[in-house]
Each structure stands twice: as C-alpha cells, then as structure tokens.
Amino acid sequence: MLKGGKITRREFIASGIAAVAVLTGALNFRVKKLLCRPPGAQTEKRFLSLCVRCNRCVEACPQRVIEPVLFGGLLELRTPWLNFRKSYCNFCHDAGGLKTPLPPQCVVVCPTAALGTLKLNPAFTLNKETGYSKEVRTFSIGLAKINTDFCPQHCDVCKKACPYFAIELDDNGYAFLTENRCNGCGACEFYCPEEYVSKTGEIMRAVTVVPNGARLDSV
Amino acid sequence: MKKWLTKGALLRTISISLVLIIVIVGLVLHTDWGSYSALGIGELIALCPLGYLETFFASRLFIPRAFVVFLGVLLITIVLGKVFCAWICPFPLTQRLLARITNKFFPKNTPADTEAIDTEVPKRARLDTRLLTLVGVLGASLFAGFPVFCLVCPLGLTFALIAGIVYLITGGASLGLTFLFIPVFLVLELLFFRRWCSKICPLGALYALISRGNRFFRPHIDAEACLSLSGRTECSHCYQVCKEHIDIRATQTTKTLADCSKCRDCSDVCPVHAVSFPVLPKKKPDAD
Numbered sequence: 296m297l298k299g300g301k302i303t304r305r306e307f308i309a310s311g312i313a314a315v316a317v318l319t320g321a322l323n324f325r326v327k328k329l330l331c332r333p334p335g336a337q338t339e340k341r342f343l344s345l346c347v348r349c350n351r352c353v354e355a356c357p358q359r360v361i362e363p364v365l366f367g368g369l370l371e372l373r374t375p376w377l378n379f380r381k382s383y384c385n386f387c388h389d390a391g392g393l394k395t396p397l398p399p400q401c402v403v404v405c406p407t408a409a410l411g412t413l414k415l416n417p418a419f420t421l422n423k424e425t426g427y428s429k430e431v432r433t434f435s436i437g438l439a440k441i442n443t444d445f446c447p448q449h450c451d452v453c454k455k456a457c458p459y460f461a462i463e464l465d466d467n468g469y470a471f472l473t474e475n476r477c478n479g480c481g482a483c484e485f486y487c488p489e490e491y492v493s494k495t496g497e498i499m500r501a502v503t504v505v506p507n508g509a510r511l512d513s514v
Numbered sequence: 515m516k517k518w519l520t521k522g523a524l525l526r527t528i529s530i531s532l533v534l535i536i537v538i539v540g541l542v543l544h545t546d547w548g549s550y551s552a553l554g555i556g557e558l559i560a561l562c563p564l565g566y567l568e569t570f571f572a573s574r575l576f577i578p579r580a581f582v583v584f585l586g587v588l589l590i591t592i593v594l595g596k597v598f599c600a601w602i603c604p605f606p607l608t609q610r611l612l613a614r615i616t617n618k619f620f621p622k623n624t625p626a627d628t629e630a631i632d633t634e635v636p637k638r639a640r641l642d643t644r645l646l647t648l649v650g651v652l653g654a655s656l657f658a659g660f661p662v663f664c665l666v667c668p669l670g671l672t673f674a675l676i677a678g679i680v681y682l683i684t685g686g687a688s689l690g691l692t693f694l695f696i697p698v699f700l701v702l703e704l705l706f707f708r709r710w711c712s713k714i715c716p717l718g719a720l721y722a723l724i725s726r727g728n729r730f731f732r733p734h735i736d737a738e739a740c741l742s743l744s745g746r747t748e749c750s751h752c753y754q755v756c757k758e759h760i761d762i763r764a765t766q767t768t769k770t771l772a773d774c775s776k777c778r779d780c781s782d783v784c785p786v787h788a789v790s791f792p793v794l795p796k797k798k799p800d801a802d
Contacts, residue, residue, distance in 0.1 A: 355546035366690020
C-alpha cells in the first residue's frame with residue numbers, strides 16, 4: 296500500500312505521530328480552571344462535545360462579551376468563553392423585551408446546539424421586589440463569588456450593577472450574595488473596582504463569577 | 515510552459531476569495547455569519563457535514579436542527595457534487611501557491627506544482643486512505659468525547675489564524691502561548707502534507723461519499739471530437755491536469771466520478787474542447 300498508493304512512508308508516520316501528539320496533548324494540556332461559557336452551554340463535557348468552533352456566537356454577541364479561547368489548552372482552543380473584564384451578559388433582553396424574552400443571540404446562531412435551547416419561563420419578568428424568578432437559574436452561566444478578604448467595606452458598586460438584585464450589603468457594610476437570584480451574568484465582576492493578584496499570579500477581582508460547569512459535572 | 519491561470523482557475527480563485535472575504539468581513543464587523551465550520555445568517559446556516567457527524571458521535575445526542583441542516587448540505591452536495599473542494603475550500607489553492615513559492619526558492623525540492631501525476635491509468639482502484647482518516651476521526655470523536663478533527667482542520671485553523679490576527683489588532687481577545695499551535699500546525703499541513711487533499715482529508719472523503727449520488731454537472735466527453743478516444747493522437751491532457759486523478763476518457767462509474775470537484779480544468783485544457791459539463795447527463799453507454 297505504501298509503495299503502490301500515493302502516501303509515502305514518511306507521510307504516514309508523520310501523520311500518525313501528529314495524530315497521537317494532538318490527542319495526548321489535547322487530553323493532558325488543559326486550561327487549569329474552568330471558563331464561563333455562554334448561556335445555554337450546559338455541562339462542560341456536553342458543551343465541548345458539541346461545539347464545532349465556528350465562532351458564530353462570538354460574532355453574534357451584541358454585548359461583545361463572548362471571546363474565542365486563544366490561550367490555555369488545545370481542547371479549549373477556539374471555543375467561546377465570557378470575558379467579564381470586557382463586558383457582561385444581558386441574555387439579550389433587549390431583543391425580545393422583558394415580557395416576551397427571546398433566546399440569547401448566541402443560542403440562536405449556534406448550529407449544533409452546543410448552546411442549547413433554553414427553557415424560557417413565561418413568568419420571566421423583572422420584578423423590583425424579588426428580582427427574577429428562581430427558574431432563571433436553569434440557564435444561568437455561573438455564580439458570583441465575593442472574596443471578602445479583598446471586598447472593600449461600604450462599597451456597593453456590584454450591588455448597583457446587579458440586574459437581579461442578588462447582591463446586598465450586610466450590617467457591617469460587606470457585600471453578600473443571595474445565591475438563588477444570581478444568574479452569573481458578570482455585571483458585578485465587570486463593574487468591580489477592586490483588583491488583586493492571586494497566589495497563582497492572576498489578576499482577580501473581589502467578585503468573580505465561578506462557571507456553572509464546576510457545579511454541574513465537577514470536571 | 516502551460517498557461518496556469520485558465521478561465522476555470524480564475525473563476526475558482528474569485529469564488530474562494532469571495533467566501534474568504536465574507537468570512538473576514540463578518541469577523542471584523544461582528545455579524546453572525548460565522549466561519550467555514552458554519553456559515554449563514556441567523557438561523558439559516560450551512561454546517562460542515564463532518565463537524566455535524568463528529569459532534570453527533572462525540573456527544574451521542576441527536577440535535578434535530580443540526581440534523582436538518584446536515585440533510586440540507588447533503589442535498590446540495592448531491593445536486594452540485596463535490597464542489598466544496600474546488601470552489602470554497604481555500605486550502606488547495608493556498609497549498610499550490612505556497613508550493614510555487616517554495617519551489618522558486620528551493621528548486622531542489624520535489625518538482626511540479628504539488629505532485630507528479632503518472633499518466634498511466636491504474637488498473638485496480640487504490641485504497642482510499644481518506645476513508646481511513648474519516649473512520650478514524652469519527653471513531654476517535656466517539657471515544658474522546660469531542661470533535662477531534664475540528665482541532666486540526668486546516669480550514670478551522672486558517673480561520674482561527676485570521677481571527678487571531680484581527681483580534682490582536684482590535685484587542686478583541688487575549689492571545690496566549692497556545693495560539694502558536696495554530697500557525698505551526700497550519701504550516702505543517704500546508705508544507706509537509708502535500709497530498710493532504712487526495713490522501714488525508716476526511717472532509718473530502720465525506721463529500722466524495724455523498725456525491726456518489728450526484729448526477730448533475732458531470733463531465734461529459736465528446737468521443738468523436740476527443741483526440742484520444744477517436745484514436746488520432748495519444749492526448750491525455752485532461753487526465754494529467756485533473757487534481758482528483760480521474761480519467762474521464764475511461765468509462766466512468768458514479769464511484770470514480772464522485773471525486774470530481776467540477777473545477778473545469780479538463781474542459782479548459784482540452785485542445786479540441788471536447789469536454790463539457792452538462793446539467794443533465796447526456797445519453798451514453800455508461801457503466802454504473
């Protein structure tokens with residue numbers, strides 16, 4: 296086959312080595328922490344198996360918060376993530392208005408349903424008293440995490456930024472989160488004025504969104 | 515010296531560049547047009563059939579909408595044939611241009627455009643190594659749980675490289691060291707796998723498999739006008755120019771013609787204009 300066919304031995308061996316290298320590299324060389332995926336991405340495993348890295352959600356995002364991963368591991372390369380330092384997710388509320396919410400643009404354009412169809416709650420309306428209904432969390436991105444070591448007292452920037460009224464200040468003037476209201480939209484992280492350097496050398500903000508994937512399938 | 519920019523080649527270059535420009539404009543203007551993996555407007559899309567199959571095997575989920583799109587691509591391929599390879603995919607064109615440049619600077623390298631074509635027609639069908647890659651890639655996706663070929667697909671890498679450069683200029687995304695993987699792998703594929711299209715590409719294999727059902731726009735040879743078939747000379751221009759190594763002078767089965775990417779090179783090169791691409795197959799004693 297090698298001599299009769301047009302593929303040379305060298306090419307055959309090279310492609311074999313390349314295939315093995317890519318597979319092992321992709322499996323072992325991964326992003327150290329989980330990334331926030333666009334809304335509709337369910338578990339990290341399901342998302343990675345369905346995403347064809349087509350970049351449509353990145354281009355369709357009106358908030359321009361979705362970016363392709365161009366760092367980290369080979370497996371995650373070119374998949375979308377949410378950069379809350381640049382912007383935050385509004386679930387494209389403006390698109391359908393609050394009474395008839397449409398699925399977010401990234402979900403609409405995803406060709407393989409890696410960003411899956413969201414079950415939209417008819418009672419999905421903004422209520423000044425209670426925020427969004429609890430069901431909203433079925434398609435949340437993540438959960439905000441407030442690092443009390445660095446969160447400044449009496450600062451209410453995140454409280455004002457949160458569209459779901461999930462952050463409030465306690466009696467001592469420190470922000471705390473009501474978990475079942477948090478959608479992981481990243482508005483708090485985007486507006487947070489307090490930055491610090493973590494032990495791993497990463498620039499962190501006092502409030503960061505921890506992705507859902509961690510909670511759902513503990514990769 | 516043969517004329518290398520024929521009418522067909524010019525049309526193909528324009529078509530390939532147009533798609534590339536659409537993709538880049540979409541990228542810069544933040545429309546939702548997407549890339550080669552999935553190109554479209556809003557919910558109207560064309561999805562890479564290999565990408566669909568890979569995600570189907572990797573996720574083991576049936577996504578109705580993606581399946582419908584996949585069927586649409588199937589239908590288009592059956593009607594038009596393996597046109598993707600000659601009219602949309604920029605990889606073969608880039609590879610030929612690159613080979614032209616490298617041959618200029620390193621003339622000791624393998625001669626000819628990309629590969630030497632032997633004029634002798636093989637008696638027996640050779641093993642299609644692309645099919646092995648296709649099966650391997652789908653199997654690997656099933657095992658690994660992610661679309662394996664998408665990671666190394668030259669089309670995906672080409673787009674990622676352009677996107678990376680655009681984002682580097684506009685500050686649209688942060689680039690890390692892993693980004694280097696993209697140009698390195700792309701150059702490897704372009705320079706060292708000169709027979710990528712005919713021997714490795716699983717996407718080409720898939721399109722060839724689908725276009726076995728293709729009946730339209732198939733190359734037709736006028737046996738009376740053809741110098742070779744009428745026995746006047748031993749002309750084999752059409753076979754030599756064919757990038758898919760199809761000898762249209764021999765009786766064709768749907769299997770061998772499935773690889774025809776309708777590039778029209780044979781029609782352009784024929785000295786007596788005996789080759790045409792009729793919409794419907796002309797009546798002729800055809801072995802099917």
